[in-house]
Amino acid sequence: MSNHSFAGGIHPPYRKTTAQQPLERATDPAKVIIPLQQHAGGPCQPLVKVGDLVKVGQKIGEAQGFISAPVHASVSGKVTAIAPHDHPAGGKVMAIVIESDGQNELAEEVKPRGDVDSLSADAIRQIVREAGIVGLGGAAFPTQVKLSPPPEKKIDTFLLNGAECEPYITCDHRLMVEQPDEVVCGLRALMKAIGVSQALICVEDNKPDAAQALREAAKAYPGIGVMVLHTKYPQGSEKQMIKAALGREVPSGGLPMDVGVVVSNVGTAVAVARAIKEGLPLVERAVTVTGSGIKNPRNLVVKVGTPFSDLIEQCGGLTETTAKVINGGPMMGIAQHTVDVPVVKGTSCILALDEKDVRIEPAGACIKCARCADACPMQLVPLFLRTYSDKGMWAEAEQANAMDCIECGSCSYVCPARLPLVHSIRLAKIQIRARKQKK
Amino acid sequence: MENRLLIVSSSPHLRAPENTARLMAEVQIALIPAFVASIIFFGFKAVGIVLAAVAGAVLTEWVWQVLMKKPVTISDGSAVLTGILLAFILPPSVPLWIPFVGSVFAIALVKQFFGGLGANFLNPALAGRAFLLASWPALVTAWVAPFDGVSTATPLVSLVPKAGEVAAAVPGKVELFIGNVAGSLGETSALALLAGGLYLLWRGVIDWRIPAGFIGTVAALTWVFGGTNGPFTGDPVAHILAGGVLLGAFFMATDYVTSPVTKKGRLIMGIGCGLITVLIRLYGGYPEGVCYSILLMNIATPLIDRFTMPRKFGEVRAR
Numbered sequence: 001m002s003n004h005s006f007a008g009g010i011h012p013p014y015r016k017t018t019a020q021q022p023l024e025r026a027t028d029p030a031k032v033i034i035p036l037q038q039h040a041g042g043p044c045q046p047l048v049k050v051g052d053l054v055k056v057g058q059k060i061g062e063a064q065g066f067i068s069a070p071v072h073a074s075v076s077g078k079v080t081a082i083a084p085h086d087h088p089a090g091g092k093v094m095a096i097v098i099e100s101d102g103q104n105e106l107a108e109e110v111k112p113r114g115d116v117d118s119l120s121a122d123a124i125r126q127i128v129r130e131a132g133i134v135g136l137g138g139a140a141f142p143t144q145v146k147l148s149p150p151p152e153k154k155i156d157t158f159l160l161n162g163a164e165c166e167p168y169i170t171c172d173h174r175l176m177v178e179q180p181d182e183v184v185c186g187l188r189a190l191m192k193a194i195g196v197s198q199a200l201i202c203v204e205d206n207k208p209d210a211a212q213a214l215r216e217a218a219k220a221y222p223g224i225g226v227m228v229l230h231t232k233y234p235q236g237s238e239k240q241m242i243k244a245a246l247g248r249e250v251p252s253g254g255l256p257m258d259v260g261v262v263v264s265n266v267g268t269a270v271a272v273a274r275a276i277k278e279g280l281p282l283v284e285r286a287v288t289v290t291g292s293g294i295k296n297p298r299n300l301v302v303k304v305g306t307p308f309s310d311l312i313e314q315c316g317g318l319t320e321t322t323a324k325v326i327n328g329g330p331m332m333g334i335a336q337h338t339v340d341v342p343v344v345k346g347t348s349c350i351l352a353l354d355e356k357d358v359r360i361e362p363a364g365a366c367i368k369c370a371r372c373a374d375a376c377p378m379q380l381v382p383l384f385l386r387t388y389s390d391k392g393m394w395a396e397a398e399q400a401n402a403m404d405c406i407e408c409g410s411c412s413y414v415c416p417a418r419l420p421l422v423h424s425i426r427l428a429k430i431q432i433r434a435r436k437q438k439k
Numbered sequence: 440m441e442n443r444l445l446i447v448s449s450s451p452h453l454r455a456p457e458n459t460a461r462l463m464a465e466v467q468i469a470l471i472p473a474f475v476a477s478i479i480f481f482g483f484k485a486v487g488i489v490l491a492a493v494a495g496a497v498l499t500e501w502v503w504q505v506l507m508k509k510p511v512t513i514s515d516g517s518a519v520l521t522g523i524l525l526a527f528i529l530p531p532s533v534p535l536w537i538p539f540v541g542s543v544f545a546i547a548l549v550k551q552f553f554g555g556l557g558a559n560f561l562n563p564a565l566a567g568r569a570f571l572l573a574s575w576p577a578l579v580t581a582w583v584a585p586f587d588g589v590s591t592a593t594p595l596v597s598l599v600p601k602a603g604e605v606a607a608a609v610p611g612k613v614e615l616f617i618g619n620v621a622g623s624l625g626e627t628s629a630l631a632l633l634a635g636g637l638y639l640l641w642r643g644v645i646d647w648r649i650p651a652g653f654i655g656t657v658a659a660l661t662w663v664f665g666g667t668n669g670p671f672t673g674d675p676v677a678h679i680l681a682g683g684v685l686l687g688a689f690f691m692a693t694d695y696v697t698s699p700v701t702k703k704g705r706l707i708m709g710i711g712c713g714l715i716t717v718l719i720r721l722y723g724g725y726p727e728g729v730c731y732s733i734l735l736m737n738i739a740t741p742l743i744d745r746f747t748m749p750r751k752f753g754e755v756r757a758r
Contacts, residue, residue, distance in 0.1 A: 252753040365557035370700035409451030423449040
């Protein structure tokens with residue numbers, strides 16, 4: 001067992017039943033729905049109109065502002081609608097609907113860009129930006145922003161996040177096992193873009209096969225190491241990962257670059273490798289379709305914009321008693337009200353849970369057992385934050401460090417009174433932010 | 440795909456299996472050895488006392504919640520636990536109405552008056568005992584010997600003889616350990632309580648800090664100050680085995696609601712309980728101080744929490 005770890009955290013049942021299922025290409029969708037916002041930051045402007053013919057890899061939405069990422073067509077075919085559509089992150093977002101012609105014809109601009117050694121740092125940043133690459137771990141933060149730290153921040157280490165600490169999800173695990181060379185190639189490009197010579201690929205100790213494959217692949221590169229971390233949720237949260245791997249603590253309110261680190265996901269590295277080697281923008285990703293509500297759980301390579309319903313169908317459909325469908329993992333994922341939502345860049349998992357796994361128990365009284373405080377990886381005291389939030393005491397909630405909450409959900413998970421602790425804290429964060437803006 | 444209704448709720452979508460009722464049940468399981476010991480040493484009267492206390496607690500909670508039109512929560516096991524704990528800190532000789540009345544007070548005035556489960560600031564069982572001691576002091580301090588039920592003093596009285604009294608012999612360590620001595624119903628058998636306490640630690644129900652701080656402090660202070668022949672001549676083992684230290688340290692001071700939520704705070708709670716217990720035992724008017732020590736630390740709990748807030752991740756403390 002690895003002793004690289006952090007304080008707090010929980011050990012939920014991992015249920016990674018698809019860990020040994022190889023990645024398979026999903027059947028091509030008849031239509032894709034490509035939201036103009038699939039990333040943290042400003043939405044894109046559409047570059048096409050209804051009736052236009054598009055090809056795979058063609059840019060169809062232009063990024064607006066620095067923190068943004070363009071979107072691309074994932075199939076070739078005809079644009080049939082540009083209208084608001086249900087988004088897996090909640091609400092409705094403008095989306096471009098493309099009916100596939102089944103040809104998957106590549107756009108002219110999709111062509112190899114060279115190799116990591118010959119490209120300059122600037123060229124790599126440019127490729128990453130144009131390819132619309134965002135963090136594929138779930139938060140979907142535009143990657144090129146991470147690659148452009150302000151000059152006063154001295155970055156010395158790159159951490160590649162292969163923890164995959166959320167239960168059920170195995171798509172990163174499969175990428176690491178099946179495509180370790182792509183992971184390492186993408187990592188080398190990312191390192192070069194920032195100008196760091198040291199990198200660690202961090203894997204939880206429940207995936208020894210992934211660690212082994214990566215070690216093999218990284219053998220030729222002395223700057224790249226593989227670090228095995230203790231399996232604990234939320235090990236894949238970047239602040240906890242930096243603490244576990246390097247012993248550094250990102251200051252409150254700060255970013256990894258404040259301690260000389262940039263963190264990116266293994267899936268992101270694979271996307272970068274493909275953007276360089278094939279010139280293919282981020283138009284597909286690995287997705288785990290799993291859970292007690294899915295008849296045949298699988299790991300699929302999926303075109304961005306494929307409706308959840310298509311993929312669920314390909315995995316045997318939902319069981320009769322499925323109660324929940326989630327975009328992402330069970331700890332931080334978002335429950336969907338419909339399966340007519342598209343896979344977006346940040347969709348790592350489609351999780352369907354059967355009734356028996358969706359226990360809705362009424363919340364009781366807080367007995368101050370402090371399990372939430374013991375579990376909090378940020379060393380907050382959720383039971384007090386909840387009280388402040390529920391009473392509308394926003395100033396007190398802020399004083400008690402509500403803004404440091406990473407919303408990992410460990411507190412709600414352990415609460416024996418079934419209180420929705422992280423939900424209350426989220427509410428407080430929204431209120432605190434809104435009050436700040438008013439001032 | 441057919442249009443089915445899906446449940447939408449805020450993450451996380453997984454919950455740990457333990458709930459409040461389960462935790463209360465764990466504590467009740469941990470009290471079984473002490474209950475068995477009480478029946479062995481004091482006969483089936485022990486069952487009656489426990490039943491009377493539990494009945495008083497559960498009935499009061501039910502009546503209160505029905506009258507106040509609140510959801511009835513007697514099934515969470517917390518009232519049952521209060522009843523058991525109160526019964527365990529009463530002498531085996533009490534008439535059955537005593538535990539019943541004590542439980543009524545504990546649940547109505549100490550727990551429900553302040554908002555019910557989670558909102559009380561004193562341990563209901565201990566406050567119930569304090570109330571009984573103030574109201575019927577003779578009944579609540581009438582100690583009897585195990586098996587024969589003959590009136591006798593508790594070992595604590597012999598351990599700390601008051602000026603002018605002739606000390607009776609302190610029972611042997613083995614007797615103290617297995618619980619074959621006079622004392623409260625459920626607190627005489629150190630063996631049974633240790634078994635229960637270790638079970639709670641093993642199951643992760645309680646934190647080691649409170650019992651370790653409590654017992655450690657009592658041991659250190661009674662060793663240094665507890666002897667009659669000058670410093671460092673005390674008998675810490677007898678002080679821990681006799682009286683209510685073990686029941687208090689494992690089952691009373693660790694009550695979630697009335698103890699600190701911070702780790703450092705829990706250690707302070709334990710040390711404070713130990714300190715006050717020894718103060719009362721050695722220098723106070725009562726032979727035993729566990730009950731009041733925990734009640735006093737209960738009152739200090741919000742303050743302890745406030746001053747022991749953990750350093751949050753990434754916090755840079757001003758120097």
